Amino acid sequence: MLRKLHGLPGLVAALLLVVLATSGAVLSIVPALERSASIVPAAGELNAAELAGRVLEHYPDTEQISRSLSGEVVVYYSRNGQPGADKVNPLTGEGVAPYQPAAWLRWVKNLHRSFLFDDTGRVLAGILAALMVLICLSGMFLLARRLGGWKSVLRPISGSGSPRIHAELARFAIIGLLLSALTGTYMSAIRFGLLPEGANTEPSFPAQVSGGTPAPADSLSALKSVDVNELRELVFPYPDDPKDVYSLSTTRGSGFIDQSTGELLQYESRSAGNQFQHWMVRLHTGEGLWWLGLILGIAALTVPALSFTGLQIWWKRRSSAVHLGKNAPVDAADVVVLVGSESNSTWGFAKDLKDKLNQAGKKVYCAPMNDLAECYPQASVLFVLTSTYGDGDAPSSASQFMTRLESFKANDGLEFVVLGFGDRQFPKFCQYAQDVDAALCKKGLKQMQPVTRINCGSAQQFREWGESISEHMGISLELTHNPAPAVAFGFKLIERVDYGVAVNAPTTILRFKPVQDNTGFLQRLMVRNRKNLPDFEAGDLLGVAPPGDHAARFYSLASSATDGVLEICVRKQTNGLCSGYLHSLEPGDRIRGFIQKNPGFRPAGGATPIILVGAGAGIGPLAGFIRKNTERNPMYLYWGGRNRQSDFLYQPELGRYLNDQRLTRLNTAFSRSSEQAYVQDAIIADEIALQQLVMKGAQVLVCGGRDMAAGVKQVFESILKPLGLDVETLKTNGRYLEDVY
Template identity: 25%
Template sequence: MSIKLSPLNDVQLKALEQLTQGIQPEQAIWLNGYFQGLAGAVSTGLTKTQTSQGLVSAKAVDKFPLTILYGTHTGRSQALAKALCEQARAQNITCLLKPMDDYKPKQLKEEKNLLVIVSTHGEGEPPEMAEEFYEFITGKRAPKLNGLNYAVLALGDKSYKLFCQTGIEIKQALQKAGAKELVPLVKCDVDYEDDAAQWTQNVLAALGKLQPQAPVSTAPSADKSSEVVYSKKNPFRTTVLDKVRITGRDSDKEVYHLEFALEGSGISYEPGDALGVIAQNPPQLVKEIIKSLGVIDTEVVETRVGKLSFNEALEHHYEITLLTRDLIQKYAEKTQNKKVKAIVESDEKLDQYLYGHDVLDLLQEFPARLTATEFLELLRPLPPRLYSISSSQKAVEDEVHITVSRVRYENKGRQRYGACSTFLADRLEVDDQVLIYIDKNPNFRLAENGKPIIMVGAGTGIAPYRAFLQERESGNQKGKSWLFFGERRFSSDFLYQLEWQKYLQKGYLEKIDLAFSRDQKEKVYVQHKLKEQQGELFRWLEDGASFYLCGDMKYMAKDVQITLLDIIKTQGGMTDKKARAYFKKLKKEKRFMADVY
């Protein structure tokens, strides 16, 4: 609705503008529910005094039961679920909020209304906390649920083949069990906020129809803090304090250590969190795409964020360095190109084409006449890139550090560049500015009180462990700690070598095992080092150690988990079934934590 058509007066409009400036997604979702309740109060004849003071008692009607379950790897599903639960309670709904690993699936038979918010991890796998619930509801033991109302919000990433698969399969299982769907399943890509807000609005409206005479609760108290909250939608403009290449000249990798200023921001973070960086696409790639399309770079186009020049839209707001299945499918439908359709219809051909290709490949190999607007409609928003934070705020105070590997390779005679890594490595210098925010990761936290920790990482997967040991040094905690690190060559790729030596000397790091794969004829990886130390490693686990894993999801992380399971089986003298139960127990106790990408 335009301002001219708004029923609000000037004072109200100004207050609304102040209220929504810099608002976070979960806050927007909460306000949406509150205003829905307020509208309901007006339509049922409640006075302003009754609404603001909450004089209509919740006892006037029976409490309306609702259970919200969430399964998350990064914490996003948890934040959405928490915001939704608060809104539901504001509408006099008795809301039970539970992580999936703290919920007994057999209780499903007793539920009346169930909302599920769940992410998909890796190639169609449920996040660790959702595994038990997922296996139950999709398995043979799932009960009949004819009296249950449900809705599912699925979070995922369209760059993966099985997009939102966990949410889809849970929805299908609930449907098969006879439950009634309140609102259709919504599948969210990495830019999930708007879709999640719409789903929340629809869910609350559907619940409201089941509870037509629900009174409105007390209005929310005013926010006591006037501080700006920084987020993906409202990032902080920071200054680069330092940038250093930390791989040697002989290395075939370029890894950089970057430090950013946080002074005056009020931003706080913990070891295990990630730094979100607002990426910028390679300018050369933008130019070549515009040339291939044959449009004018300064042409003004309508985008998700308003009217922009085509050049600016491509450089700052749309994903062009990566291809997704969704994009190729849209391109096939738009162009009706038979060769593109053949790729889409074959999983094998699609997987091959997705690897190492970008949007320009699609335009050059399967040309089509598209306007600037038509082209943008095919693309997804350019998501921020997340980097594991490699510093402890207790140690560096008003700074945040990250470790970045520059992505650059050649394919079909053309150089390819990572959107954010080359922006940080090639185009950003000390004193330049960049937009950032903190992405919380409650599922990758340093064990408290100096308890034993085993840290396994390869390449830039070492980053969070630098934060862990900075944190322990700041608190003078010299508990047992063991680092397994893998890279290519000792002489050029031993990231933060001097720091690890310092921690060993001071006693903050007790043991270190290194795997440099190219320093000998036969390649040696971190899983081989784990195997070599399996006896002592298992004793550490038995003594309560937490096991951390950070690195490449597709290969390294899978190999490490297979090795760890085998160590548990061998050293514990267990059957395969008991070893898997032991491993599952580690996960449930938050003593196995993974941060993989």
């Protein structure tokens, strides 16, 4: 409902809102231009009497002096029987330039106020201002929901493309847009009698005037008491009429002045309602508040971009529904895939899962979570793939799932598995997926495996999840969906360092430089302009497809783009097609590959102690993390290899890192040596020190083979137990991260 309140008004009125905002942005610079061209005396420097006297020296037939809130002073006069108007310098009374409102400015004002259609246009402008209030308020709530609550509205916004641009612009401009919309709505409501106008009793013409000889204007006591910055208008009496009076208007009120005695007559202060209305106009126009006008103008300039990105988001949501192909009948399906998605991105993963299950001979029924049936009589497995919206809420296609689950009847033997999608930076990362998992367990369904959480649509984590499902189901599931197709780059091998040949575990560190090739304008432009690699960090992934095979393999990066090289550490696998291809490369050879971000595997910043755990080639990204630790924060490495003499990977670099204190301590274990130890043994030997680090808030990062990671997890469970903690708790808090293969 909230999304509709935000989106529908914007879709209906997008073009007119752009016109309203653009014209408003143009008008917003007028107060600043007027202020920059005006001479504004300091408070107390000049009073209205002095101003009148100086103006009269240069304009003896002055009829009126007016001063705008921006400080522009205009004198209206008669000369040789012809009326005139000049801008004047208030300090001297001299004319500065003829005063004539610009025709283009009048046109823009009419466009902004009424779309050039008089009262009909004013009504339309008022309705659009009210719609803008609705759009702003609903947008604020949507933004808060997306970022995890009001306390998180200033946190960094994840994602890319139109959704992120829209959210960033909205957060930047929302206060200014809301202020303009509210004040514009108020002014329209006043104009058409929907709200009472601020009452202001105009003073009646004085019944008694002295009628004496007129005194010089600069001697009148009532004018002397008015600071020029408070003056709005001073109308002079008719010449040769001693019974006429000065008419005075200030920011505080209005009245009349006896031209002979200088006495203030029939003065009326502005009412509170009138003052409020006056300030609402100022807040809308920026008149007298030139800096606010510029802020409102900048905010208004975001409306065209917000309209464009909003339309893009709407169109993408409308057109990006994944075509799932033929579904098995509900009653005949042996596997059911239910999807909870807010922006359709989860459907891409669901389609890949469905296609691979079909290839494995399974009859699959795939549908939104809101379409949960009362039962699936033939199904043996229920997959639930769901994102989380905002602060732990259900996405749109799962909003009715929990209600429908109450009447769901599971057949005997039905297992379920929940896969959550989200962003780890949010406090309630994949919270809805966890809620669904708990609800299915409470319903009595058998859990195939604990809920898995995918961070930022990671293709690698999705693939690894598929491998674990394959083991449970006894089928092959090579999941390959990547929500952000990567741009391939050309790389030339410039250096290789070989280890492990003596112990039959050849492992090589490969370092590449980008090269220009015929792969397209985008890469050539990036290499030419950046003169280095595309953006990446240690822990991100390099995707490489070996010749004759279109399926990419992923290798963790051991370097960052700022290092100037792309570095990976690869162990040659028996019959490994891609690892064999990479090991066959010689300096000067070229490959093609692409970068895939892996933000879920990063060390925490600041002084947080970091515990790095790896074995074999898993040391690659860990070495990259240490290399970037230029602030010398506490960092501890536990690493296991086979033989100290033949495959001590990164030994020279680690020695340098210890010497310059980028690495606090190094603990190693070698299985094919006299010690016959594994990395788990090194961890157990340091149990007390590790417990102390964990109590200080340490973060654990594990990289390497799946079996090693399982053993390390088991060891950490025993270390954490006396502290009243477990690995799952650390994972929930982002303090135990894994990159396994």
